[in-house]
Amino acid sequence: MSVKELLQSGDCGKEVEVKGWVRTKRGNKQVNFIALNDGSTINNIQVVVDMEKVAEEVMKKVTTGAAVHVKGLLVESTGSGQAHEIQAKEVIVMGEADPEKYPIQPKKHSLEFLREVAHLRFRTNIFGAVFRIRHAMAFAIHQYFNDHGFYYLHTPLITASDCEGAGEMFRVTTLDAKNPPLLEDGSVDFRQDFFGKSTNLTVSGQLEGELGAMSLGKIYTFGPTFRAENSNTTRHLSEFWMIEPEVAFNDLEDNMDLAEDFLKYLIRYALEHCMDDLLFLSKRLQEEEKDKKAEDRSMELIEKLQFVLNHDFERVTYTEAIEILKNSKQNKNGKFQYPVTGWGVDLQSEHERYLVEKHFKKPVILTGYPKEIKAFYMKQNPDGKTVAAMDVLFPQIGEIIGGSQREEDYDKLVTRMKEVGIPVASMSWYLDTRRFGSAEHSGFGLGFERLLLFVTGMGNIRDVIPFPRTPKNAEF
Amino acid sequence: MSVKELLQSGDCGKEVEVKGWVRTKRGNKQVNFIALNDGSTINNIQVVVDMEKVAEEVMKKVTTGAAVHVKGLLVESTGSGQAHEIQAKEVIVMGEADPEKYPIQPKKHSLEFLREVAHLRFRTNIFGAVFRIRHAMAFAIHQYFNDHGFYYLHTPLITASDCEGAGEMFRVTTLDAKNPPLLEDGSVDFRQDFFGKSTNLTVSGQLEGELGAMSLGKIYTFGPTFRAENSNTTRHLSEFWMIEPEVAFNDLEDNMDLAEDFLKYLIRYALEHCMDDLLFLSKRLQEEEKDKKAEDRSMELIEKLQFVLNHDFERVTYTEAIEILKNSKQNKNGKFQYPVTGWGVDLQSEHERYLVEKHFKKPVILTGYPKEIKAFYMKQNPDGKTVAAMDVLFPQIGEIIGGSQREEDYDKLVTRMKEVGIPVASMSWYLDTRRFGSAEHSGFGLGFERLLLFVTGMGNIRDVIPFPRTPKNAEF
Numbered sequence: 001m002s003v004k005e006l007l008q009s010g011d012c013g014k015e016v017e018v019k020g021w022v023r024t025k026r027g028n029k030q031v032n033f034i035a036l037n038d039g040s041t042i043n044n045i046q047v048v049v050d051m052e053k054v055a056e057e058v059m060k061k062v063t064t065g066a067a068v069h070v071k072g073l074l075v076e077s078t079g080s081g082q083a084h085e086i087q088a089k090e091v092i093v094m095g096e097a098d099p100e101k102y103p104i105q106p107k108k109h110s111l112e113f114l115r116e117v118a119h120l121r122f123r124t125n126i127f128g129a130v131f132r133i134r135h136a137m138a139f140a141i142h143q144y145f146n147d148h149g150f151y152y153l154h155t156p157l158i159t160a161s162d163c164e165g166a167g168e169m170f171r172v173t174t175l176d177a178k179n180p181p182l183l184e185d186g187s188v189d190f191r192q193d194f195f196g197k198s199t200n201l202t203v204s205g206q207l208e209g210e211l212g213a214m215s216l217g218k219i220y221t222f223g224p225t226f227r228a229e230n231s232n233t234t235r236h237l238s239e240f241w242m243i244e245p246e247v248a249f250n251d252l253e254d255n256m257d258l259a260e261d262f263l264k265y266l267i268r269y270a271l272e273h274c275m276d277d278l279l280f281l282s283k284r285l286q287e288e289e290k291d292k293k294a295e296d297r298s299m300e301l302i303e304k305l306q307f308v309l310n311h312d313f314e315r316v317t318y319t320e321a322i323e324i325l326k327n328s329k330q331n332k333n334g335k336f337q338y339p340v341t342g343w344g345v346d347l348q349s350e351h352e353r354y355l356v357e358k359h360f361k362k363p364v365i366l367t368g369y370p371k372e373i374k375a376f377y378m379k380q381n382p383d384g385k386t387v388a389a390m391d392v393l394f395p396q397i398g399e400i401i402g403g404s405q406r407e408e409d410y411d412k413l414v415t416r417m418k419e420v421g422i423p424v425a426s427m428s429w430y431l432d433t434r435r436f437g438s439a440e441h442s443g444f445g446l447g448f449e450r451l452l453l454f455v456t457g458m459g460n461i462r463d464v465i466p467f468p469r470t471p472k473n474a475e476f
Numbered sequence: 477m478s479v480k481e482l483l484q485s486g487d488c489g490k491e492v493e494v495k496g497w498v499r500t501k502r503g504n505k506q507v508n509f510i511a512l513n514d515g516s517t518i519n520n521i522q523v524v525v526d527m528e529k530v531a532e533e534v535m536k537k538v539t540t541g542a543a544v545h546v547k548g549l550l551v552e553s554t555g556s557g558q559a560h561e562i563q564a565k566e567v568i569v570m571g572e573a574d575p576e577k578y579p580i581q582p583k584k585h586s587l588e589f590l591r592e593v594a595h596l597r598f599r600t601n602i603f604g605a606v607f608r609i610r611h612a613m614a615f616a617i618h619q620y621f622n623d624h625g626f627y628y629l630h631t632p633l634i635t636a637s638d639c640e641g642a643g644e645m646f647r648v649t650t651l652d653a654k655n656p657p658l659l660e661d662g663s664v665d666f667r668q669d670f671f672g673k674s675t676n677l678t679v680s681g682q683l684e685g686e687l688g689a690m691s692l693g694k695i696y697t698f699g700p701t702f703r704a705e706n707s708n709t710t711r712h713l714s715e716f717w718m719i720e721p722e723v724a725f726n727d728l729e730d731n732m733d734l735a736e737d738f739l740k741y742l743i744r745y746a747l748e749h750c751m752d753d754l755l756f757l758s759k760r761l762q763e764e765e766k767d768k769k770a771e772d773r774s775m776e777l778i779e780k781l782q783f784v785l786n787h788d789f790e791r792v793t794y795t796e797a798i799e800i801l802k803n804s805k806q807n808k809n810g811k812f813q814y815p816v817t818g819w820g821v822d823l824q825s826e827h828e829r830y831l832v833e834k835h836f837k838k839p840v841i842l843t844g845y846p847k848e849i850k851a852f853y854m855k856q857n858p859d860g861k862t863v864a865a866m867d868v869l870f871p872q873i874g875e876i877i878g879g880s881q882r883e884e885d886y887d888k889l890v891t892r893m894k895e896v897g898i899p900v901a902s903m904s905w906y907l908d909t910r911r912f913g914s915a916e917h918s919g920f921g922l923g924f925e926r927l928l929l930f931v932t933g934m935g936n937i938r939d940v941i942p943f944p945r946t947p948k949n950a951e952f
Binding site (some may be wrong): 001002005017019020021022038039040065066067094095096097099101102119120122123128131132134135138139142146149151152153154155156160163168170171172173174175177178179180186187188189190194195196197198199201208211212215216217218223224226228230236238239241249250409429430432433434435436438439442465466467469471472473474475476 | 497574622647650812905906
């Protein structure tokens with residue numbers, strides 16, 4: 001039985017067995033208390049050991065990190081903090097953990113240090129909580145889409161297309177790294193590469209997702225995407241997971257409704273299924289920030305999640321947002337790192353957060369961005385200047401979702417592709433959706449780790465993915 | 477409302493709207509019948525058009541593949557084959573599909589041809605069915621593990637580890653393809669590559685999965701894996717999806733129980749949720765094989781699925797299996813392509829299928845394989861010759877799952893790694909699970925497309941993944 005099941009069961013007086021890892025051991029010559037955890041929950045089960053019943057040489061090996069097998073009686077706990085505990089009849093040490101060498105001793109470790117032992121950090125309360133929440137959010141995503149008639153589409157990771165323009169890409173190759181085959185003109189002969197041409201790791205499944213939506217109606221992707229950008233920040237990963245729903249016959253309004261309903265579902269799911277872990281993370285965050293000035297502290301974690309749940313997202317145009325930002329005290333007093341000079345500029349995280357946290361005091365959906373700062377496939381508005389884009393902005397993290405209605409008009413799309421220099425010929429498969437049975441359709445992308453930063457309150461994106469890939473780092 | 481919802485609703489006499497793609501149109505001067513499909517189900521909704529009510533120039537554009545928007549009355553169908561149909565009041569063509577150019581005309585297309593237009597093949601009945609089932613199976617996998625207390629772990633795709641030994645790998649790089657930086661000795665300076673070393677696309681998430689299991693208890697992966705093998709067969713892909721559960725404290729027996737329960741759950745889910753699509757695929761398969769001799773025909777699809785559900789999987793040792801195969805008529809009459817000569821040989825698909833289809837007449841789990849033909853991390857049995865491996869064998873496809881109990885003893889594992897030439901130093905993160913709190917644990921891998929071949933009855937693995945990647949092919 002797992003620790004979670006044991007703690008939930010009311011079977012006091014029953015013989016039980018449990019296996020797990022020792023978090024702490026304390027006690028005296030008469031009695032020892034082992035806090036045992038098996039990863040199923042943040043809560044430990046307490047094992048009470050009568051030192052007369054278990055050999056001393058066994059108990060010596062019961063140290064933090066050791067794997068032990070306990071047989072005993074489940075009883076009501078006399079101590080505080082837990083309902084049940086186990087009176088041990090037998091303790092078997094399956095695997096020791098030398099206290100001189102085991103890195104995760106019961107003391108405060110920095111997140112930086114734990115990143116270096118990422119293969120063991122799941123054994124801490126904080127990362128146990130984060131990765132159980134990561135699971136819960138992934139499951140909620142599948143549940144939501146399944147319940148709403150979407151089909152999960154696995155778009156390809158290796159792609160010869162390079163048209164999303166979302167950033168630099170990793171090359172995938174089996175050519176000899178030192179002596180690649182060359183053509184007569186001295187360039188590399190990619191025809192001899194594995195796929196017969198130069199291939200990369202995908203930056204987005206959207207274009208293939210559109211193919212799915214224009215046949216199956218409603219699809220979503222949920223898979224890894226890649227950026228070969230040399231960005232060493234708390235917000236960038238070279239490998240991360242994206243969720244991209246795409247819906248035939250949806251316009252921008254439908255798309256906003258979907259995004260809002262979806263995000264609220266996920267946050268409600270977290271509150272309903274992960275409260276133990278959320279409470280732990282909330283306490284950690286408050287501890288972390290207790291020396292900060294009140295105005296610099298983050299919103300309390302649960303409160304922040306409820307803040308999103310309890311507000312209709314404010315839907316505002318980019319043009320209105322620019323006016324608000326330009327005329328804000330913040331801007332006039334030079335408090336923005338990037339001053340807002342006027343229409344046409346791209347918004348930074350500080351601007352997005354200002355709109356959400358200071359101005360509207362609720363999540364915001366911005367629409368109608370200038371076409372110059374958005375991707376080629378977005379539906380062109382009649383004004384000739386803007387596109388039917390939408391970004392959902394959240395407290396703490398700014399943009400959490402970016403999406404749009406897609407341009408369904410073949411001629412307009414081709415014209416725009418030519419304007420921005422996208423090779424039309426190599427994209428004929430994409431254009432076929434506009435050539436045959438075109439219809440309005442919309443979709444968006446949610447960065448999974450961005451969502452997790454929000455839900456867990458963690459500050460560094462490397463702490464919400466099991467084994468982060470960043471420039472110069474591909475450990476484990 | 478989707479076509480699926482319309483067909484299920486009993487709201488006859490109600491005004492409805494539906495959007496979808498035309499599958500076929502037939503009729504005469506008085507009345508036209510449009511078969512409309514939006515991807516939500518294999519069944520079309522029939523739209524009946526009184527030609528006096530809808531303009532002729534509109535109806536001319538209603539051709540196969542066109543996207544149309546229909547408003548009308550939901551009524552009981554007078555024809556056979558469906559319960560409801562729509563009496564059209566208005567038909568709007570959103571996107572035409574020139575019959576001279578649209579490739580998916582209403583006639584029989586070969587699977588090879590449809591592979592060339594993979595971006596449009598979702599619009600056929602067969603691929604609609606396959607990819608709806610693919611979704612259902614993916615969801616069932618997440619549901620099963622979530623219900624059983626497993627945590628979904630996203631193991632990394634880009635990895636510097638090359639120890640699984642499961643095949644050749646793709647290199648991931650940002651170095652200049654033609655002029656890579658060189659070290660003094662003339663070799664490529666991978667320190668200047670993006671991750672500061674040579675990196676590859678993963679062939680398995682298992683090793684990282686073990687790290688998760690030895691902390692969180694029960695985990696599973698479900699993500700893309702890669703093989704740079706030059707295999708052009710109906711069973712190999714360069715990019716495919718794998719499911720790999722890993723469970724702390726599970727021995728081989730638990731592992732077999734999990735595999736059997738899991739596979740039966742998935743097949744039961746398919747029968748309960750995908751019957752329309754399965755019936756279509758079953759009919760297709762029978763049509764396909766009607767000219768074959770009875771003994772060469774596959775088992776009927778639904779029957780084959782029930783065959784798995786209704787039998788306890790036979791658990792047999794490799795050693796027993798070799799005896800059976802060696803002494804089989806098949807072997808003695810030279811009917812095996814690879815004759816079974818004796819203990820130690822690896823089993824081929826033909827042998828696996830013989831055991832399942834001819835000898836035991838039920839799914840089989842083989843255990844106790846010779847250590848030489850299995851991976852280094854498998855638990856060594858006391859006989860010194862075999863390991864605690866298990867392969868689950870199914871009709872039609874042979875091995876569907878491969879797994880094992882893992883070697884939890886540090887010394888035995890290191891000795892074996894040295895024997896087979898795995899660099900121990902670079903694997904110290906993996907060995908830490910055996911150094912600190914080691915315990916018995918087990919897991920297995922299920923190739924998602926292998927499962928789909930079985931459930932859909934399709935014969936070529938390229939037809940059960942949206943955009944197949946194979947040697948010389950990375951289209952779309």
